Amino acid sequence: MLKTETFTLNMGPQHPSTHGVLQVVLELDGETVVQAIPNMGYLHRGIEKLAESRTYAQFIPYTDRLDYVSSMGNNLGYCQTVEKIMGIKVPERAEYLRIIMTELNRIASHLIFMGSLAIDLGASTGMMFGFRSRERILDLFDMACGARQTYTYIRFGGVSADIPAEFIPALERFLTDFPAMLDEYHRLLTGNEILYHRLKNTGVISAQRAVEIGLTGPALRASGVDYDIRKVEPYGIYDRFDFSVPLGQVGDCWDRYTIRMEEMKQSADIVTQALNEMPEGTVMASVPKVVKPPAGEVYHSIENPRGELGYYIVSNGGTNPYRLHVRRPSFINLQVLNEACQGLLIGDVVAILATLDSLMGEVDC
């Protein structure tokens, strides 16, 4: 009689497929996963504690460093929360610029998702292509605010500066080229049989379970739950745009991949619409020099590329937040990892991690 036992394998924190410093403690029976316990905190900076000793405006740059591949969304969520508690009205042009920037950022973020998924599954060309196209978007952000990653572009009452003259032609060129780029990726990846078989029916999460475990964003919609905050609780001026929310049926890795590919197309559509309708005018409301929201509290959330990004701010009327909590979608989405991986192979853990698309800057806060 052969005696067998499970063994423990540490994947990460220094592992190329964990997308940052995430450790997954795998309990394996041969090559089959029995448990996959995520272990985080390697990037914890105590941002929520730091917020309590910073003024409201000083906290904006910290939001850039949460989900550092979709910083525009982080800026937007935070600024809208403070605007909500203070009752600030944002000028029209700034609202449109915010939409253009956050939707471009969604495309950039999903391109990183696509690239890292490809390289995690062994297709390094896919990563090069993803990063190549993202570069075009980063150049646009560079024009608008001088930064490629940590923008702090969206401020209380509007945006930091109007776009320069060369921005719109460059954006139009990008929007013209983008459908062809997307087509190329579909031919390269979506039509790839190996990718299909690695992703199809891997890590299936049912709709009911997805809601219970707190998934949001593309990971939730892949399971067929229609929850996109841009639609259910439109913030800013999202109610003016015509776009659809792609939904999956099975909730497997393949759905999570195809949904993000489709979302990029929808985002490009929104940017085109916003560009056509954007009025002239100021980009900044008159906001007091010292921001002192009235005592009270507010929870506000937006649809970030990774899910529901929420800010909960408690103000006591002072210049610093009394308490600031960030609801990070990556952090809560990671809870599903263990049950999604059980019974699968190590190679599938990589695929599931990549399609959940958690980002450690946000998980650890």
Added chain:
Amino acid sequence: MSNRDINNLLTELKARYLEDIKIIGEEAQAALLVEPHCLPDILGFLKTNELYQFNMLRNLTAVDYLEYIEVVYHLYSLPFRQAITVKTRCGMEDLQVPSATTIWPSANFQEREVYDLLGVRFTGHPDLRRILLRDEFDGHPLRKTYHTDNAGEKEVKSLC
């Protein structure tokens, strides 16, 4: 769900739990303050009741108010697109709140985070240990009495 429905829900809960519940916000800002001992009951009711179905725990966090710590639950009803806030308070001498993990498994990591950073113990949690800080960390940094300057690293002895 209309604002009238949500106000009906609030009055219904108030009639059932009397002194254990306080309405602190209405309509779009519907909010309840409940006693910790009836928290699982009320959360379970809000989740399973056919008329309301608050089936999503969006956010769970806590705030230190020096005399007490307030645990905040932001719930959302996917079918009716309605939000509600539930709060509960526990005194500094007895920082215990029943865990919501049996109602929403999504509370798991969030309760661990609150335990880690504020020191609230969630009774009935399946795996209550630190999540962001290292296990041997001393104290709970998001408490108002915790000052960052006393968190100094222990002196590192040179190896050479």
